[in-house]
Amino acid sequence: MTRRRTIKSILYNFLGTYTSRYSDYDGYWLFGMFVGSMNDLRIDLLAPGEITNDGPAMVFAAQLASRRFHEQMEKARLPMSCIKDASLCITKASNPVDGIVNGQPRSGHLVKFAARAVSDHGAVYEQEMSVFVAPHDSNIERRSARGLTP
Numbered sequence: 010m011t012r013r014r015t016i017k018s019i020l021y022n023f024l025g026t027y028t029s030r031y032s033d034y035d036g037y038w039l040f041g042m043f044v045g046s047m048n049d050l051r052i053d054l055l056a057p058g059e060i061t062n063d064g065p066a067m068v069f070a071a072q073l074a075s076r077r078f079h080e081q082m083e084k085a086r087l088p089m090s091c092i093k094d095a096s097l098c099i100t101k102a103s104n105p106v107d108g109i110v111n112g113q114p115r116s117g118h119l120v121k122f123a124a125r126a127v128s129d130h131g132a133v134y135e136q137e138m139s140v141f142v143a144p145h146d147s148n149i150e151r152r153s154a155r156g157l158t159p
Contacts, residue, residue, distance in 0.1 A: 015085050016092075020124045020136035023081045027074055027097075028122055028140050034066050036152035039073070041145035042066035044118055047101055054078040054095035054124075070099075078124075094127040101142075108141035110149055117143030 026032075032039045043066045052071045074097050082089055102119040109115065123137040 015087055016126055016128060016132075016134045017136065019078075019081045019085050019087065020126060020134055022084075023078050024122050024124055024136055024138050026081070027077045028138065030153070032070075032073060032077075033153050034069055037145055037147070037150055039066065039070055040120060040140070040142045041117075041150070043070070044101060044120060044142040045144045047099070048103075049101070050099040052097045052099070054097055054126075055089070055092065091129050092126050093129050093131070094125075096125050098123045098125075106141065108143060110143050110146075111151060113149045115143035115146070115149070117141055 028040070030038060034042050043064060046064070047067065050067065050070070052074045054075050056075075078095060078097075079089070082092070098121075100121045100123070102121070104118075105116050106119055107114060108117050110117075118141075119139050120142045121137055121139045123135065126134045128134070
């Protein structure tokens with residue numbers, strides 16, 4: 010597989026795993042925990058800096074994004090030295106939309122996840138996806154056993 014296809018695949022797989030149900034915070038889907046309080050969030054995937062004044066869920070989101078990106082690089086067997094810059098921009102659409110969460114109608118937002126990587130040769134690769142995210146509601150959402158502490 011060419012490097013170009015490899016990096017595009019890494020970004021695609023990164024977005025898929027990062028936005029999955031397995032991205033949870035205290036057993037609940039991560040993005041519902043802070044969608045109400047965020048508009049735009051930019052994360053440096055190579056060295057996530059401290060996100061201040063945005064709460065522990067957003068800080069965790071930045072750390073998890075970096076970890077998931079590094080995991081995808083390792084799975085593809087592409088050394089981190091091949092990437093000069095990598096970032097994730099999470100943007101919430103301003104207009105609320107209706108969606109379904111566990112069979113229940115909910116109001117939420119379309120959230121765009123845009124990943125970008127610049128290779129050591131200066132080539133730019135981008136991948137994005139949009140996901141419906143409703144604010145966290147423990148009366149509707151099911152808690153994952155992964156988030157439960159003994």
